[in-house]
Amino acid sequence: MKIMTRLMAVSALAVAGMAGTAGAEVIKVGVICPTSGPYAIYGKQFSEAVEAYQAIHGTEIDGNEIEFIYRDSGGVNPDQARSLAQELIIREGVEYLAGFTFTPNALAVAQIIDQSETPAVIFNAATSIITQESEFFVRPSFTLWQVSAPMAEWAHEQGITEVVTAVTDYGPGIDAETGFKAAFEAAGGTVVDSIRMPLDTTDFAPFMQRVRDEAPDAVFAFLPAGPSTFAFVKAYNENDLRGAGIEFLGTGETDETTLDSLGDAALGLRTSYHYSPAHESPENEEFIGKLMELHPDAVPNFASVQAYDGAHVIYEMIRAAGTDGPAAIEAVKGLEWTSPRGPVSIDPETRHITQNVYIREVAKDDEGNLINREFETIEAVPDLGLVNDY
Numbered sequence: 001m002k003i004m005t006r007l008m009a010v011s012a013l014a015v016a017g018m019a020g021t022a023g024a025e026v027i028k029v030g031v032i033c034p035t036s037g038p039y040a041i042y043g044k045q046f047s048e049a050v051e052a053y054q055a056i057h058g059t060e061i062d063g064n065e066i067e068f069i070y071r072d073s074g075g076v077n078p079d080q081a082r083s084l085a086q087e088l089i090i091r092e093g094v095e096y097l098a099g100f101t102f103t104p105n106a107l108a109v110a111q112i113i114d115q116s117e118t119p120a121v122i123f124n125a126a127t128s129i130i131t132q133e134s135e136f137f138v139r140p141s142f143t144l145w146q147v148s149a150p151m152a153e154w155a156h157e158q159g160i161t162e163v164v165t166a167v168t169d170y171g172p173g174i175d176a177e178t179g180f181k182a183a184f185e186a187a188g189g190t191v192v193d194s195i196r197m198p199l200d201t202t203d204f205a206p207f208m209q210r211v212r213d214e215a216p217d218a219v220f221a222f223l224p225a226g227p228s229t230f231a232f233v234k235a236y237n238e239n240d241l242r243g244a245g246i247e248f249l250g251t252g253e254t255d256e257t258t259l260d261s262l263g264d265a266a267l268g269l270r271t272s273y274h275y276s277p278a279h280e281s282p283e284n285e286e287f288i289g290k291l292m293e294l295h296p297d298a299v300p301n302f303a304s305v306q307a308y309d310g311a312h313v314i315y316e317m318i319r320a321a322g323t324d325g326p327a328a329i330e331a332v333k334g335l336e337w338t339s340p341r342g343p344v345s346i347d348p349e350t351r352h353i354t355q356n357v358y359i360r361e362v363a364k365d366d367e368g369n370l371i372n373r374e375f376e377t378i379e380a381v382p383d384l385g386l387v388n389d390y
Contacts, residue, residue: 024063027323029314030088032081032109033099033123035072039226041257041303042101043070046123048298049307052291053315061318068311069094073101076170076199078108085109089116095323096121096314102224103127103171110134117325119317119332123310124303127171128385131351136325138332138346140313140353141306142274144172144222145179145385147251150357150378151220151272152183155249160217162190163249166207166232167222169196175385176222176251182390192216202228204235211241218247225303230258237265254362256301259370266362266370274355275305275341276372278365284340309339309353313346343380352383 031050035043050068059066069092071084081100088094089112097113097120100106106125110133113120122130122139131137155163165180167173173196181191193214195207211219219241223229233253242248250271259266277288277300287308291298298304313332320331333348342356359376384390 024065026065026067027061027096027318028092028094029066029068029096029098030085030092030094031068031070031099031123032073032084032088032097032105033070033101034074035070037074039075039101039224041226042124043072045298045301045303046070046099046307048291048295049304050311051294052287053308053311055290055294056286057312057315061315062322064318064322066315066318068098070099073099073105076102076104078104081105082108082112085112089118094118095325096317096328098310098314099123100125103130106130106137107133110137113137119314119325119328121310121313123307125172127175128352128383129171131383132386135351136329138313138329138351140309140344140346142302142355143352143383143385144176144251145388146355146381146383147272147274147357148176148179148220148222149183149384149388149390150381151249151251151359152180152189153187154272154359154376154378155218155220156184156187156189160189160247160249162192162216163218163220164193164195164211164214164216165191165220166195166197166211168199168224168228170199172224173222179384180220182388183384186390197223199224199228202231204232205239208235208239208241211246212239212244215244216246218249220249221253222251223253225252225255225257225301229253229255230261233258233262233266233269237262242268252302254360254372256372257299259362259372262370264370267364269362271360271372272357272378273302273360273372274357275302276358276360276374277301278371278373279341279358281338281340281342283338287340305340309341309344312337312339347382347387350383350386352386354380354382357381
C-alpha cells in the first residue's frame with residue numbers, strides 16, 4: 001500500500017511536468033551500500049567519488065539542488081537492501097536510487113523500483129541478469145562476462161591452452177567462470193577443472209593444492225574485491241604456483257586497495273579490467289586530482305570511477321527528465337561520454353555500459369609505486385553475458 005501511495009505521487013509529479021518547470025527543489029538520490037563491516041571501503045569510495053563529481057560539476061541542475069543520501073546495507077543482505085529502498089523512497093522521498101555493491105542486494109529492489117518507477121543506477125553489482133529484472137535499472141559499472149571473456153581470448157592468443165578456473169560460488173563468480181570458459185573454449189582452449197569457493201572462506205590453501213595437482217598453464221580467478229581477493233593472491237604466491245609454471249589470470253584481484261599489501265610478489269600478475277588509476281587521459285587526471293584534493297587518503301580504483309560515472313548518469317537523467325522516472329530511463333539509453341576510464345556509452349537495449357577492457361600487468365611506476373599498467377586495449381566491449389555469439 002505504501003508503494004502504491006508513492007507510485008501515485010510519482011505519477012502526479014510526472015503529469016505536472018517537473019523537468020525544469022517547477023520551482024527550485026531538492027532532488028534526492030538514495031545510495032544503498034556498505035558503510036560498515038568488511039566491505040565498508042565501498043561506501044567510502046562511493047561517497048568520495050560522488051563528492052568529487054559534484055565538486056567538479058556543481059550540486060545544482062536547473063536551479064534544483066542534488067542531494068545524495070547514504071544508507072548502510074552491510075554485506076550481502078537482500079532483506080536489508082529491500083527495507084532501505086522502501087524507507088528511502090517512501091519516507092525520504094528520493095527520486096533516484098544508486099549504489100548496490102552486491103548482486104543479491106540489487107535484485108532485491110527490482111519489484112520496488114518497478115512499482116514506484118524509480119530509476120536505480122548500479123555502482124557495482126556485476127551479474128549480467130540484473131538489468132533484465134527491471135526496466136528501471138541502469139548499470140554504468142561493469143559485468144563479469146564483460147571483463148572475463150576478453151581475458152580468455154587474450155590468454156589463448158599468448159599460447160595458454162589449459163586453465164583451471166577458481167571463482168567465488170555466487171552470481172558474479174559463476175558469471176566469471178561461464179564467461180571465461182565460453183570464450184576460452186571457443187578459441188580452442190580447455191578448462192581442465194572448475195573450482196567454486198565459498199563466499200566467506202579465507203583459507204585458500206586446499207584450492208591451491210587442487211590447482212597444482214591439475215598442472216594447468218594458468219589459473220583464472222574471480223573473488224569479490226576486498227579481504228578475500230587479498231588472501232587468494234597471497235595464497236597463490238605462498239604456495240608458489242608461479243614457480244610451478246602456473247600463470248595467474250584474473251580481473252579485479254590486484255585491486256589498488258590491496259596492491260601495496262601484496263608487495264613485490266604481485267609484480268607480473270596479469271588481469272583484464274575496465275579501469276586502472278594509471279590510465280593516461282585528461283579526464284582521469286581531472287578525476288583523480290579532485291578526488292585526492294578532497295580526500296588525500298583516498299585510493300582511486302574501479303569502485304571510485306564507477307560511482308563517479310554513476311553520478312554522471314544520474315545528472316544527465318535529471319537534466320533531461322527531472323523527476324520523471326520513465327522519461328529519465330528513456331533519456332539515458334544511448335548516452336555517450338568520455339569517462340576517466342575512456343570512451344563509454346549506455347547500450348539502449350541492455351541499459352548496460354559499453355566500454356574498453358584493458359589487459360594489465362602489475363608493475364612499478366617512476367616513483368616505485370605498484371600499479372596496474374595497461375598494455376593492451378580491447379575496444380567497445382558490451383555486456384557479453386547479454387550480447388554474445390560464443
